[in-house]
Amino acid sequence: MFSTAQLIDPVVASQAAAPTQAVNATQEPIIWFLQTLVTILVIFVVMLTVQAYQTWFERKSMARAQLRYGPNRTGPIGLLQPAADLVKMLIKERIVPREADKAVFTLAPLLSFVPAMAALVLIPFGDTRSEGLLGGWVRPAIADLNVGILYILAFSSVGVYGIIMAGYSSGNKYSMLGALRSSGQVISYELTLGLSLMGVLIQSGSLRLNDIVLQQQASVWFVFPQAVGFLVFMVSGIAETNRTPFDLPEAESELVAGFHLEYSGIFFGMFYVAEYFSMNVIAILAAVMFFGGWAAPAPFLDFIPGPFWLFGKFALFLFLYYWLRFTVPRFRYDQLMGLVWKVMFPLALANLVITGIVKIIGIQMGWWL
């Protein structure tokens, strides 16, 4: 009926050629290495600053939604609050409980923090085929793997080990309960998170994030054909990052603070940053996979650089996260599990099957998808 070669989209096949970068890794390895270091530095500094101020924005917007002022003591309209928080976290004592398994207890925040950061490596802030800023010294993405989405999903699921280790090693029943909840929740929602992206992957025919963006630039944002996939992705993403209304591992009203109950000082800070980073990764991923990433919505808007588009879309998704957080109360655990297995999983599966069928029919009929 059809060959596997037909399944690979001609557009992708043409674009998936090797990136045309100014410095080649094989020819000038030292300069390439230095450029990568500079890129890593710039992207991480930018993302950490964004992370610091998104906490400020979250607290401020949440306060306004609840008719409060929010942080307004540190600097004008509380703008120095992130700095104050950082200083507080750094100078606070790091308490390790006597009952704790000390090695695991110390390792857990790292194991939560590092994968969350590592997932950022793959995000294309602009067209990765281009040279980037400053003659290639700041590249649009740190790396551009051809299995990008697999890498991101893998690292976002490694993060749960940090939570489980934290809960297990704290020697505290609430932490343990939080960790158990978290493992159950993340394993369940991992499934729907992956499945919801399958539709996009079938449609684009590539796992490389940049190719997916290029596909959308050439045709239409994948949110329109993959609306169901997007819905499942957003719900799973919120659950995956343990945010309200799925914040059962922390559940401050029942589990005090859940898995990070015994943590203080910068250890707690690392969990905090990790949560925000994985949230950022999910929000950026939503922008990249469904809303055209760095690509402008229409060709005449191309004069605005890619990173601005990406950050704009990212900000909208962040706001959606916050908005849901200060509106929707927490789900019960059985509701949470019911939602994923009875609603999200069948939806994602149906989406996957239908997308596949339409794709094959489309190729047979000569449609372009």
Place this chain on the structure above:
Amino acid sequence: MLGEIAKGLSITFGNMFKKPITIQYPKQMRNFHPRFRGAVAFVRDQDTGKERCVGCGLCSAVCPANCLTVVPGVDEHGIRNAKIYLYDMSRCVFCGMCVEVCPELALVMTHEFELAVSDRSDLVLDTEAMLKLADREKERTGQAIEEPGFPAITTSNGIASPSSFAKHTELDPRIQRGNFQSHQPLLGTAPHGYPMEYKAYLAKEQAGKPLALGNLPPVLKEIQNKYLSDDLKTPLPKAAQLEANEKREERTHLLTTAEINEPVKEHEIVRTRLDPAKDRIIVEPIADSELKRTEEEQKS
């Protein structure tokens, strides 16, 4: 479910464009209700400018928190007043019963509520401090509290009338039963302190012992002693006395306890000269007549 979530989302989004309802307390202040019960103060009498208290001690008797100490006295014009009036704000529960019971309408409740101090004894107010509280209230609100400000005992036209509040016997059912067993004798000369039966109180009174010298807490005792003559002073326990003395020495470094008790001394004007025979300095007082003469010389 989705409809409900959408409704919730619209509410929270709408709220973001409304003004916050938070009152920024140290900068902004909520308006007080007229009957807000803050610290108790003395009304300044319009005629005399002093407190209107006659030292009847009803306030002390009715006080459930046991925070008022009243020792009745007579002023230089022969008018009854409170010789000692101590208001221990650290014990006060701000119930307002003292204000309600006062037959002279001398007490009011101010709107003073920021009562934090760094020394607990600062919370014990005497007559002057209580008058100042009322003055402060006047400054703040622009309204004189020359009439009692407690509307519970004012008539409908806002004028206080002593006849409009309940008789004392109606206030306290214990009194009606006739077996009053409180440490608070009714007769006004309230001994502030720990439970004492009425009989014991009577015995004390008949023995001529000053009642206010009951079992006061040490802080109050110290303050009370300032107002009393030497023979009426409560001897402090030895340890407390030593401690008090030590504290004083700490504060002044150079002065002894005796010097503090008599801060102003008669200073004798002396003349010193060398005795050539015995090779030492002689100190001798100058006669008054000689001093006067030198003064007149200086004037002229």
